[in-house]
Amino acid sequence: MANEIKKRTIEMKKESVLKAAIRLFAEKNYDATTMAEIAKEANVSFGSVSIYFGNKEELFKACIEQPLEEFSKILLHFDTTPVSYRDEIQTFILKHFEWFSTQNVYLRLLVQLTGQYERFSEAFKIVNEHTEKLNDKVSQLIVNGQQANQLAKGNAEKIAIS
Template identity: 55%
Template sequence: MSGENQSRSIEQKKENVLQCAIKLFAEKGYDATTIGEIAKAANVSFGLVSTYYGNKEQLFTACISIPAETYLAEMLMFETEPLSFKEEITQMIKNHIHIISNRKDYLQLFVQVNSQYERFPKAFEVANIYTQKLTRNIEELIKNGKLKDQLITGNAEKIAIAYVSLLFGLRLSYSDDPTTEDWNQFVDIALRLFGPK
């Protein structure tokens, strides 16, 4: 195997371990999940999991931090100074709902970290940084929309926090997967938070 192929194989194994860990931590919780179970699910040795990610706590933190940047980039795909704020916000909400509908395990893990922040300080720090970045960009969008008189008045920071909370809450409120029609109904509900004119 060439060096490039070997490197690609290692990265694929690492990614597989990470995805299996996210799924198991989300489903069973931190305490009930073992490195042995993760290794078995990923079809690698116990030692390889440790080589890639260190101990269980470090792996748990990696499960939050490694995907966070990619997910944040996807969540930030909106303009904060569009021509039509109603259109931009509608598209942003649709994009966000599409993302959360496909990230059930990760978001369950994310909420575990936020609800037990004293227990998982490193993972919480990462989660908090990314949540604040998203909230600040949405707040900027709202402020700009009010300046352009395209959104009704209201506290931009609180509206942004309420919207982000709604997104996380939607994903966690369903034990099964909602239909596309269910998700689409939430677009209109979420849009009302922003008060487009």
């Protein structure tokens, strides 16, 4: 029982550090944010931040990667074989616009990452892999719609990327 409480406390502290880091990196940018500021914002010791995430670059990577796992589940939640392909695409697009409109802080992190993709190559690779999964699934939706004669013919991969 005590062990479970300790594990839960550590997870809560890690989550607090991650939220603080995401907000500070997004507001101030990577270079202007210090590990000490993150620790203070998360109300944990400086050493805890290092223990949980290693160095600043690893923490930044975690700030990109951990929310992305959850977000990918949301973004990939659509049917590639619906009754109406046009309706599914319309719903998909609307859902994505609505979702992205609520992710202002995280999107600022992605802009920083994209602008410095060589510097943060590991994190960029992870985002790129998730983007490719989304593109592949959208491509499949388009191909299926074309085969069902519900969508115009064309290069499904290029259409998906668009």
